[in-house]
Amino acid sequence: MTIASQAVHQTAEQPIQLTVVRRDGSSTAFDQTKISVAMTKAFLAVEGADAATTHRVRDLVADLTGRVADALTSRGDARRSVQVEDIQDQVELALMRAGEHQVARAYVLYREERTKARTPADPAGVTAKPAITVRAADGSAAPLDVDRLRVIIAEAADGLDAVDPEQILDETIGSCYDGIAQHEVELALVMAARSYVETEPQYRFAAARLLLDQIRREALGRVHGEPRQASQADMATAYADYFPRYVQLGIEAGQLDPRLAEFDLARLAAAIRPERDLDFAFLGLQTLYDRYLLHIDKVRFELPQALFLRVAMGMALREDDREAKAIEFYEVLSSFRFMASTPILFNSGTTRPQLSACFLTTVEDDLAGIFTGIRNNALLAKYSGGLGNDWTPVRGIGARIRGTNGESQGVVPFLKIANDTAVAVNQGGKRKGAVCAYLETWHIDIEEFLDLRKNTGDERRRTHDMNTANWVPDLFMHRVEADGEWTLFSPDEVPELHDLYGAKFAEAYRGYEEAADRGEIRMFKRVRAVDLWRRMLTVLFETGHPWITFKDACNLRSPQQHAGVVHSSNLCTEITLNTTLDEVAVCNLGSVNLVAHVTPQGLDAELLRDTVHAAVRMLDNTIDVNFYTTPESERSNLRHRPISLGLMGFADALFTQRIPYTSDASVDFADRSMEQLSYYAIEASSDLAAERGHYETYDGSLWSQGILPIDSIDLLRTARDGDLIVDEGKQLDWEALRAKVRRDGMRNSNVMAIAPTATISNICGVSQSIEPTYSNLFVKSNMSGEFTVANPYLVADLKARGLWDQVMVSDLKYHDGVLAGIERIPADLRELYATAFEIDPMWLVKAASRRQKWIDQAQSLNLYMSAPSGRALDELYRSAWRHGLKTTYYLRSQSATHVEKSTLKGTDGRLNAVPVSLPEPTGAVCAIDDPDCEACQ
Template identity: 85%
Template structure:
């Protein structure tokens, strides 16, 4: 067979690695659709490109120097892309070449030509006969597969056919033969076993952009790979099992899996004392098929247990292991473990990442979030940094209250010197977060909070800037403003604002509401009398403008509201909320002696829908079990500091949230930008809140009230929805919050007064970026980002297509390759595609098309039911000073406790090229929505809350 060499762009250069001049040129063979092969000829690419330009620009394009030069340049780009991958494969398929042609056209900005090329490809595909497809599926003779031990065997095409058929079972839009043919076209003689498995997965993944069901097919093909790896490790010999085999294979595997994990020192030996046959019999193997590809790949890469990077944990064993760990101290452990397993494996509820990582292991640090207050002396500061390291080690997310630390120029009595302020210590905290990377799973994640009256607030605003003294920058740490109401009232009144060092105004840190305002004015008067040594005065509106400017420029500091967090806190009798957490949804009291701890999990809203709305009975059952699971975490948890154990045992806070809100709106045909969506946010959160409070009260009757219950708002009959009036009164009525309700809150209030509460706090909405991937639903309460995009996280890059939109477009005869191309070109936004009907444009409006006012309205309706807060991202397509000012004042006036990232659009969005063949870690371009220079939609820093 003759194999032609292909040159890269640039005179005299070959397709060899440019870093190795002595390397031989890479040579390519083209695999035809009929399974045969031919030598690579780049002139065919030039001809195809020329025809595409002629089709769009007419015959005159043939004589255009611009077109001729562009054809040469694009041809060289295509050849370079085909020959620079560096893998062992020396053959390409026709489809690969065509993909690269389309990619080159898109990247060159020749979108109309690319569209014509897409249409041509689609017409050619339709023109092929069924006999052509059957011929492609014929067995390719002479191919061998190389096993891990170096032995070879013939390629088992029949087993591939069975595996692919299982992957396509029940997926009407998935063509099993297409996947098989694509896979066979990628195989070569002597291919490694793992490469065959990868080829199967990649073949299915390449069609996700045109048909979302291929995501499930790809997941099932990955599952076959996981079964081979896992069963072989547990049984000590090579094993393969089809999905049909797993009904019995799981039962045999599960006890051996527990034994393997204990012997490796990874699983708690107590798990072996469960009735393992009973638990194994409860496993639902069919639920392995419910994962979309992104979910299963994420699970494989980061959650399934391994020994020397060889997985020994199957997905359903993973869920059951987590359930067993949470049920360790239950009286009826097996039944409770099965109950918890049912909830997790059905995706109705998902525990947060630390719980999933560590439950049932020898290091069961299951809590999600930790909040600390840093004391104002060297011992206290470095004790706080040390605690950060210990808490972050096992996946905790941190929120630090730095307000007590004195400001620049404040007197240090011990040395008779002057303080350099809080910033140098924040730099050390930042570097500690980077150093403690949780065993390589992710870097430590921390957010520093500072009150707006602190003397160093202006330097604090600059911490995330890319310019200035690097010794006073913290590029890896999140920051947040802790804003009292008095400051915003001064902004609106055009008044002055005074900055103090906390060592001279010690009361302010622990005061809020009218008490804070009175004390603050008193200190200002003392300053006027010359009784305050260090201070600075500034126009309140100037500081506010700078806060908003820096928020837009760097994504930080976030804006959170001190008084709303405290005046509505159930625990205001026992301390003060000095900060929120890493993701701004936790609002718990902290002191130097108590590190607040919260234990998180989220209800999957869309899993509780019927044709007419939420299934109230199913939702109640889910919430009841979920709250029990979260409460159990407190007792089985590994505490790495005494301050965190003390706080968690005294107050027992948990945070039940939700995810899949956007999916629920799609399923109910409700546009995000509508009063109906706001009403659904209200009613759905009301039901979750009601059932969660009821469940905690039930646990109090069964297990006892939490230690600091007496004196709490709960003990006074004040539920979260009632506490709105405390905030309204403190603000003199300046509050825009709807207080309507639909359920029987009087009966629940009476129950709480009678039985008490097991948990000081019950509700908080976390971001859920990772666990929502596992469940295959939209993140938390977020609007959809794009209808077609590439999602990037630590597991790679994944094509994500909105399946609800695809189904609607199919039903109207509008889903084709041209629509895919248009979605790419228009960044997944429908409003720019004329042939999409208006009702679909409205229903599937993306995050930057939704006016942020709707986000605030919906958040306000949820906030009234929450005893903690919610991670609320705000999106602005065209931010301005006036728009930002109005947005954040509106959030404050609507009673929100916190806000999270401000997300504005980056200069470039979705990759305007084919996603086929680029959906993977080897050659994909990660595309994520970003604010300028920072914030990703799938923020890896915040997985502790997910």
């Protein structure tokens, strides 16, 4: 790389058009940014990879670059030429004058290296075998087998043109020491590849393949009962021998369902696609290894493709042609076209197939009912269930208790117990129990409920580990808009309000207000609606809770209005199912990987249809093979058979099509893609109804009336007297689908919901759910550790334009993965790769509104604000309500300060290193992929 490229430097008096003569005799215009890049590299060489992220170095480079430019352009002539060597001489001189002698020397060496690079070099020597002894697990010792390392690394780098095997080998050997254990050598291999991910995203695949070699050794050895090694090439035949042994071992260990042995295992093993092991990026495979692959005494015996086939077999147990369906299910899972939720991946095909991700309950207003609810929380959470509790029926503080003639302490003390239960039941150490408490806005304890997550006050009335959400009726929003009064009641005196919504709720509520005025209600409180709304938003900003969810939109558009009431959402605000004291709502989830169905030209509709039909069948099957921990959940699930099909990889799909998130095209794509997914999902459920029969409570549902999700918008619009902003455009033949649903019915009461997908999107190596890109370079933390994440689409674009180098990596670190402050990145790339906090959150609301019209449930919608204010929050959440959203999820905001940057190579690239993450959003947020937050698939 030479210093020269196109640009024009300006002097204070007149423009100087300085021409740079290259070494080959060609010429180009002067560009001082190339001087800045060269100086920065020199500082990196002397002061390490952290140098370019410090203010001192960046300011000094900017100053010295200006001095060099001034020196070159202040020699009199308005038009003149200069040799590349002259420019480099001025750079050296400026560094020397600034007292940066070591940096100047590094710059000289850099010039010499570039000179050598332009001349033919001698063939590289072969890495010498070091005198290092390796200890095996049995205590024996042998020399480090460098040749074996070279073979493993070469296989890991196969097909990855940007990966340098010798670089990984040198880094690995440099991390080894005499007497090192064999497992540490394997770790050193993986860590060596990881250390280069920040500068070249292809290394994430090389690191995964090196980890895969370790997994193969561990699993094959455990299954065969003796040490085994296999290359990726060997697995083309090794899987066939391994798989039946794996099933038998799993059954003998009491982990796999004995019915799996009844399958034609040879036929299934022949369908395994070993090459798909190479599709994992490191984060995905490490997550799979740490949390999903089955093990005996912490020794894994399950390989990745065996996991997907085991899951597929578990969901095909009751199919007529089990093998054919298992293979079909395996295909969509192993290709990452669709991924089932974490409980399904954990438990399908096992002796305890608890496959449900979400449970919704209503808590009864008496002591026995309250503790039954808390007990059910523990049982449901035990096998990886996320919980949403409706606490609205529980009477408020000060309410009369007939049995003791005393006064209630309100709902908060019981929420504290529910909070501690969630902490205690950590799902066998796999992940922390998680629960969200919902309370309606008219509950007299609502003001204390808002403070549950605060860090000040009486700790006995705080729930630091529980999520909370406001269940907001439309009438409250109307009172806010009209600056009216709002009345708080205790539910024991206004029992109707819990089960009413829309016009009937408004009528009953006004009736209770009149009764309070007449003195007929003992406990009530009047507040200004706007004041309560502002406090809700203020606490949301300060603590991240309670979330804002909308009761009437959830109920008025629910297909199951005839069979009950939606009293809350779930842990992640995307599930909207009816609950009663006798029925716990249950939902089984999975997500379509949208980017796997997208090309630069758009969606592959036929492939998407095939994937959706297979996914809906899989999710419907889980209902019948599911292990239910409470009778209330089993009764509900078998009667209504709800499933929740969502999507992930939305941001990747936009990148593939070159569509910026902040564009009408992005909103249109959200609309079109969700319309197709909705159409195919409803079609698939109706096909299943024709084959297997409709769900028990189908008659009387909106489905039975030919009212599809797109049609139910009119119900909400009518209830709000037209005060609704929803685009109702459509492209597919919905009339034909209505006729089919009326004729054949629906197998499932509910079909769609968009969950966060944090974990399963990691497994597939795609962007999370419908989220915008958080950062283009950062360290992601989860229960598997710290992982460098670089946006591979951005890196590819920067490479294509000759802009990807170590200085760019340093710039990305310095700017926290945000491109706006990096001037040498072209404007079109800054727009395409804008990060979450650069995006006006109204774009998120508009896209979510377009999706919501097609969805019978809801979507986990995070909202990002770089500089929240009371006015901005008010406008944003009123807009979310007016655009017909059923729920919102976390409000994410940025901290005013940032943590000190550190080189990623030095943190996650060496043995025993202490990782240092780049900043995540702080304050009122849930960290992206927070290992303690399992509000995610």
